[in-house]
Amino acid sequence: MIDPKLIRHTPDVVAEAMRRRHKAIDLDMLTALEERRRAALSKVEVLKAERNAVSGQIAELKKRKEDATGHIEAMRRVGEEIKELDEEAHIAEAEFMQILxxxxxxxxxxVPDGADADDNVVVRTWGEPTQPxxxxxxxxxxxxxxxLLDFERATKIAQARxxxxxxxxxxLERAILNYMLTLHATQHGYTEIWPPYLVHPDSLQASGQLPKFEEDLFRLREGLYLSPTSEVQLTNLHRDEIFEAGALPRYYTAFSPCFRAEAGAAGQESxxxxxxxxxxxxxxxxxxEPERSMDELESLVANAEAVLQGLGLPYRVVLLCAGDMGFSALKTYDLEVWMPGMGKYVEISSCSNCGDFQARRGQIRYRREAGGKPELLHTLNGSGLAIGRTWAAVVENYQQADGTVALPPALHPFMGCATIGG
RNA sequence: GGAGGGGUGGCCGAGCGGUUUAAGGCGGCGGUCUUGAAAACCGUUGUGGCGUAUCCCGUCACCGGGGGUUCGAAUCCCUCCCCCUCCGCCA
Structure with missing residues (x-):
């Protein structure tokens, strides 16, 4: 969530940002709602102050066994007015928040200007695209x-895709997962987490999937959702918490299966x-801490790149343009791995700095110094990496003329063998 | 899933519907005393919104969440969530 104060104080900044994202929003509507809320609020507060004062007087009179019916009658009317104004303020705020x-x-x-993936910028390339x-x-x-794969039976057991x-x-799937988690936990300073796979709608709202992207999710009858990415669980690890001075930064890494309904994606990459x-x-x-988040994004990308380098997989780093970025991100690098069998680069990681966007939605704060005011911190997330796509990249890049796969050395200890097939 | 008991400030823990805009204690912070420290004593203490207002000032809200009753709710009612104990089921 962006800072609500921006709507009131610098609406032009918000409008320009939305133009860059190619998103249309009704700023006038938002401003009007905010105005309605504040108008009701300032009126109701005067009345509440009066009620508080007179209620004290009523208590005094009752204590002295004196008549207070006049005050009570007056406050009855004030109470009705308070109720109406409170409701007005609540409705305006709720509608404001719903849009925000x-x-x-x-x-x-x-972040470069641009409408879609065609306008992204390749910032560097690592390795030569394999051409057997x-x-x-x-x-x-x-x-x-x-x-190695059985899609037919997967479809019988569950469904297509x-x-x-x-x-x-x-x-190989298990070996890749082990290789990645071990690397991040032992070499890159991340604390290992094994999270729940079902998440509460509140958690999805904090990380940004709800309320806007409900259709992309699997929902259970109980009201919980299958998590579409462990970014959700990790964001909410510290929801509604305040880090004491000196407790940042905190790095976490987690494995989880990810479930996406992918509504409207039928036909693509089938x-x-x-x-x-x-x-x-x-x-x-x-x-x-906010002032460090841009540096932290660079090192996050480096940590994701280390996974690919360790596997010897050629890739390139792409800076996403404003129109192609995800909802919660303010800056995103994608890692695209070379797939010789498919003859193209395929996204395998997305690393984003979300600034205080998720922190505000989840009320995740820190104290700059001991005893200081709580302030919103910054959050970053990145795939490190998508395991299935890594599986595909390993198989395609290490295929041999005889159809076997000569595994990269980094996976040997986790596989217990050096080749697949033959 | 069933039965019972609970959710109050950073923590513990009081709180007849009206001097509680939450007692008391612990912790934290500041101070007095001390060569220094401890002890003792004094003071202080959260979050958010609004007021052109990050501090100061004023005001409102916040006792798990939401709603209701009332002139007035931490206190009464409804509802949801969570925790604890016991029982059942289960990898």
């Missing part, structure tokens, strides 16, 4: 030949592991 919760974060000044001297196959063909790993394919209703992901998350 659907307004995306303001893009950082360092034989026709490279996509991972789903390799996996079928090696018996679910996956089922078999044998060394299943072990083959292989790229786009599924359920996928595994290791997430990195940071709670930091």
């Amino acid at each position: 919760l659907t307004i995306p974060n303001l893009p950082d000044a360092g 001297d034989f026709p490279a196959k996509p991972h789903w063909e390799l996996a079928e030949a090696l018996g 679910f996956s089922l790993f078999v044998g060394l394919g299943a072990r 083959r292989g592991l790229i786009r599924q209703h359920q996928f595994d992901k290791v997430e990195m998350y940071k709670f930091v």
